[in-house]
């Protein structure tokens with residue numbers, strides 16, 4: 064599904080958080096939004112999701128301009144936000160429609176793709192941080208979202224779990240071909256996952272530059288090419304001292 068932002072601005076109580084953001088995302092593309100704290104990355108993501116409609120400008124999803132919440136959109140946050148009183152299976156089926164059996168079968172398929180088959184009856188308190196985040200990924204994917212919005216989804220995880228879940232995200236992306244917008248602070252993560260990295264800068268945040276990461280997947284995290292992009296991105300953020 065395609066996505067377009069046209070002159071999107073958002074002001075909170077007289078203070079502009081993002082200004083005139085223009086962005087075109089092609090179906091199946093993975094876009095990274097990168098920028099220093101407070102430049103409006105989460106604000107943009109909330110506007111795209113329809114959770115916030117108080118912005119100026121237009122957001123077009125697959126040719127339709129709307130400020131409604133899009134049921135074709137899935138959201139994954141930094142923390143899993145599971146319902147503690149429901150087990151893993153019920154957290155994933157929550158909000159689905161259909162017979163109990165249909166919902167459960169669907170959820171089990173997605174739990175399988177995130178490596179959690181057999182953990183259906185566990186409760187959130189019994190899961191590690193990485194497992195809980197996998198449940199959140201399954202819960203976002205089970206609705207077959209055509210656009211997946213991720214707000215620092217792996218930043219609370221240890222380095223190894225983070226790399227595993229980045230690879231998992233690429234696997235599910237390959238399988239379901241969702242369009243993905245990823246907000247991250249992690250330049251390595253953006254370079255490893257994204258087709259394009261958009262740099263936001265300033266307060267209010269504006270699009271400063273974008274980098275096209277054309278390297279084929281699977282990518283080598285330690286490659287010179289990605290190191291080169293990292294150095295350019297650091298430079299564009301004035302962090303390469």
Ligand SMILES: Nc1ncnc2c1ncn2[C@@H]1O[C@H](COP(=O)(O)OP(=O)(O)OP(=O)(O)O)[C@@H](O)[C@H]1O
Nearest residue numbers: 075076079080098099100101102103104105106107
């Ligand atoms: N609901 C709100 N009410 C008032 N101000 C807000 C609100 N949401 C965001 N802001 C302001 O908008 C600006 C951008 O915030 P936002 O959370 O989008 O930044 P961010 O780039 O995602 O930051 P971080 O990287 O630290 O998560 C900040 O100055 C913030 O204080």
